[in-house]
Amino acid sequence: MEDFKNLKGEGLRRVVAVVSIIVTLYYLYWRVTETFNESALFFSWALFVAECFGTLTTFLFFFAVWRPISRAVPESLAGRTVDVLVPTKNEPVSILRKTLLACNDLKYPHRTLLLDDGNRSEVKALCEELGCVYLARESHEHAKAGNINFGLRHSTAEFIAIFDADHAPLPHFIDRLIGYFKDEKVAFAQAPQEFYNIDSFQHRADHEKKYVWTEQGLFYNLIQPGRDRWNAAYFVGSCTLMRRAALDDVGGFATSSITEDMLTSIRIHQKGWSSVYHNEGLAYGLAAETINPFHIQRKRWGLGGWQVFFKANPLFVRGLSFPQRLCYLGSLIYPIEGFQKFVFYITPPIVLFTGILPMNALDITYLLHFIPYYALSLFAFNEMGRGYAGYLLLEQFSMGKFFTYLESFFSLFLPRRARQFKVTPKGRGTSTPYPLVVPQALVFAGSVVAIVWALFQLLLGLRGDEFIIAVNSLWALFNSGLAVAIILYARTKFYQRRTDFRIQDAVPVFFTYRDGGKAVRQLAAADDATETGMSLVAAGPIPEGGDLELEIMLPRKTLAGTGHVMHVKTVNAGADVIARAGVAVTGQSGEVDVMSRYLHESAVSKFLAEYTTRYLTYIESRMGPRLERKARARRIRAYLPAVTRGKSGVDSYGVIRNISQSGYLLAARENLAEGDRVAVEVVVGDRNVRLPGIVVRVVRHPSEDFPECVAGVVFDRTDVGDVNRILAIADAMAALW
Numbered sequence: 001m002e003d004f005k006n007l008k009g010e011g012l013r014r015v016v017a018v019v020s021i022i023v024t025l026y027y028l029y030w031r032v033t034e035t036f037n038e039s040a041l042f043f044s045w046a047l048f049v050a051e052c053f054g055t056l057t058t059f060l061f062f063f064a065v066w067r068p069i070s071r072a073v074p075e076s077l078a079g080r081t082v083d084v085l086v087p088t089k090n091e092p093v094s095i096l097r098k099t100l101l102a103c104n105d106l107k108y109p110h111r112t113l114l115l116d117d118g119n120r121s122e123v124k125a126l127c128e129e130l131g132c133v134y135l136a137r138e139s140h141e142h143a144k145a146g147n148i149n150f151g152l153r154h155s156t157a158e159f160i161a162i163f164d165a166d167h168a169p170l171p172h173f174i175d176r177l178i179g180y181f182k183d184e185k186v187a188f189a190q191a192p193q194e195f196y197n198i199d200s201f202q203h204r205a206d207h208e209k210k211y212v213w214t215e216q217g218l219f220y221n222l223i224q225p226g227r228d229r230w231n232a233a234y235f236v237g238s239c240t241l242m243r244r245a246a247l248d249d250v251g252g253f254a255t256s257s258i259t260e261d262m263l264t265s266i267r268i269h270q271k272g273w274s275s276v277y278h279n280e281g282l283a284y285g286l287a288a289e290t291i292n293p294f295h296i297q298r299k300r301w302g303l304g305g306w307q308v309f310f311k312a313n314p315l316f317v318r319g320l321s322f323p324q325r326l327c328y329l330g331s332l333i334y335p336i337e338g339f340q341k342f343v344f345y346i347t348p349p350i351v352l353f354t355g356i357l358p359m360n361a362l363d364i365t366y367l368l369h370f371i372p373y374y375a376l377s378l379f380a381f382n383e384m385g386r387g388y389a390g391y392l393l394l395e396q397f398s399m400g401k402f403f404t405y406l407e408s409f410f411s412l413f414l415p416r417r418a419r420q421f422k423v424t425p426k427g428r429g430t431s432t433p434y435p436l437v438v439p440q441a442l443v444f445a446g447s448v449v450a451i452v453w454a455l456f457q458l459l460l461g462l463r464g465d466e467f468i469i470a471v472n473s474l475w476a477l478f479n480s481g482l483a484v485a486i487i488l489y490a491r492t493k494f495y496q497r498r499t500d501f502r503i504q505d506a507v508p509v510f511f512t513y514r515d516g517g518k519a520v521r522q523l524a525a526a527d528d529a530t531e532t533g534m535s536l537v538a539a540g541p542i543p544e545g546g547d548l549e550l551e552i553m554l555p556r557k558t559l560a561g562t563g564h565v566m567h568v569k570t571v572n573a574g575a576d577v578i579a580r581a582g583v584a585v586t587g588q589s590g591e592v593d594v595m596s597r598y599l600h601e602s603a604v605s606k607f608l609a610e611y612t613t614r615y616l617t618y619i620e621s622r623m624g625p626r627l628e629r630k631a632r633a634r635r636i637r638a639y640l641p642a643v644t645r646g647k648s649g650v651d652s653y654g655v656i657r658n659i660s661q662s663g664y665l666l667a668a669r670e671n672l673a674e675g676d677r678v679a680v681e682v683v684v685g686d687r688n689v690r691l692p693g694i695v696v697r698v699v700r701h702p703s704e705d706f707p708e709c710v711a712g713v714v715f716d717r718t719d720v721g722d723v724n725r726i727l728a729i730a731d732a733m734a735a736l737w
Contacts, residue, residue, distance in 0.1 A: 004070050004225065027370070028051065061223070073179070077182060082158070084113065090118050093126055100132050102283075110161070114132050135154055162242065190276065192239065259305060260304075291490045338406040352451060503529055506657050559595060562586050567581065568581045571732045606708075
């Protein structure tokens with residue numbers, strides 16, 4: 001949860017924003033009074049309006065995030081009634097099972113109601129098995145909004161929690177949010193939608209630097225906290241706790257737009273209710289894995305935005321405050337970006353092909369006005385983005401979405417059936433994704449051909465506007481670079497090859513296999529896992545193609561199961577052989593649900609906590625203290641199973657996650673504390689290597705059902721030869737990842 005009050009340079013970045021606004025307004029005034037080409041007015045106005053739209057969205061962004069707030073967790077309210085609603089239509093039963101298990105694990109007393117618009121017998125059987133209420137309506141009008149309204153008619157609870165079918169809440173979700181409703185004016189408390197599959201289309205992850213950027217990160221991490229100050233944070237369709245009285249006051253969820261969440265929020269705010277945004281990950285779901293579901297989702301959002309814009313324009317509806325009107329306006333006009341970017345993408349080719357300019361002259365005077373305005377705008381946007389912006393990545397995704405937004409506008413004029421609500425598909429898809437990158441390919445081809453054409457004419461002496469050609473060629477190259485970048489990235493996301501995202505973790509696992517007539521039992525570490533598979537790492541052999549008996553040692557519970565080795569990769573470290581095997585888990589003796597709960601209530605949050613989602617802006621980096629950094633010993637990634645004997649004197653199992661010349665990082669099942677002496681033995685082949693040490697740092701994972709701690713340990717009277725042996729093994733293991 002970001003504490004915006006403690007960010008460096010908040011006052012200075014607001015000064016930069018004000019200066020940027022002044023310079024921008026002067027630039028636009030100069031553009032409209034001095035630069036229009038009278039012989040190409042349509043072209044001139046098109047480019048100028050596109051620039052004005054960019055200015056409007058930037059100013060609205062500055063306003064929304066001017067002073068974002070960070071809320072402290074309020075004291076919980078006891079004795080209230082809560083119903084959890086999970087709407088679904090065609091999501092796989094495997095995904096629904098994970099979500100319902102998580103809903104059942106919510107600590108606050110509640111009922112879980114599954115609203116099945118697919119009327120599926122297998123989903124009904126799932127609800128009967130897990131003790132959830134199954135509801136299915138006979139008619140399916142108004143899509144998701146109609147389905148949730150149907151659920152409301154079967155609920156009498158004072159509060160309603162809503163989760164998408166693929167969003168699994170953490171056990172304390174309701175406890176964290178319900179305290180906000182001590183204020184009788186609060187209609188809903190919204191938490192961010194967090195996505196754990198960081199290999200999705202909308203994510204960019206740097207695993208070495210432990211940094212992950214997501215296309216929606218700016219919205220959830222900054223824009224919503226900014227709008228929260230203006231009482232304009234809005235309901236996003238999931239991960240929300242709502243007051244039933246507020247929903248009744250507005251007649252339930254709005255049904256006249258396929259983005260029922262925003263329209264419902266507007267109506268709630270119109271009635272004088274307030275909202276809360278709690279900026280903490282309390283539920284984790286699946287982002288659109290590949291390019292096709294990503295575009296389906298964005299097209300639906302774009303169409304819904306247009307519908308709300310024309311049916312409940314926040315500038316004209318009654319009951320909203322002026323700040324609320326501006327915040328909602330910023331959310332509704334974003335699909336217009338499709339037209340704006342289209343103008344920006346076709347302007348350089350038009351100039352290069354025809355020599356016609358959208359201004360009366362493109363000379364040094366123009367650049368002296370444009371460059372300061374543009375550079376200052378980018379700098380101010382990056383600073384006001386507080387490290388969540390990522391201009392070039394945002395521009396890449398704008399290139400990827402511009403045609404989708406154009407489609408969303410023209411969808412308004414299609415028959416009602418053609419613009420019905422479409423669920424974002426999850427998992428492996430079969431649709432052909434190639435047409436989705438055709439617009440970007442045309443931008444690239446048009447830009448390159450235009451540059452070649454203009455240069456060819458210049459060489460033949462048919463044109464003498466070298467400066468104009470140079471400037472527009474650079475612009476065209478920038479656009480074509482964005483097109484190439486998003487196309488190349490999209491090619492890696494055309495298809496989803498794995499059904500489930502492997503969650504990185506560190507779990508000790510005993511596996512047993514038959515060597516002739518002899519049973520061999522060996523300790524390994526699982527470095528990633530799903531309910532149906534995992535990767536095992538062992539300092540010793542793992543039989544390829546064989547069947548294994550598994551003992552998966554989760555915190556407080558050991559699961560028994562079976563698995564089949566799909567593939568094995570080995571490396572040598574001196575006399576030691578290290579193996580990493582992909583194992584399909586074919587059964588866990590009815591304990592698959594426990595594994596699912598562990599992954600989504602513990603492993604996911606630990607995994608995401610290792611990544612940062614923001615970078616230091618220029619102002620923050622310059623204003624922060626300059627510390628003399630001591631050289632740290634090189635840490636080597638290693639997933640090695642270990643036996644730990646702590647102060648209790650009882651053996652437990654853990655995993656060493658990395659090691660250096662001075663110590664190691666231990667994922668332990670025992671509750672360790674700073675200053676504890678630990679006797680750790682790394683399991684290597686037929687003998688254990690002793691690595692005794694002292695705990696100097698502990699990070700505890702506060703899970704009630706799956707407690708675990710990660711301890712930083714420094715060596716204490718450790719044999720140098722043993723340390724070097726484990727370091728050699730860790731070095732060799734790099735070839736396995």
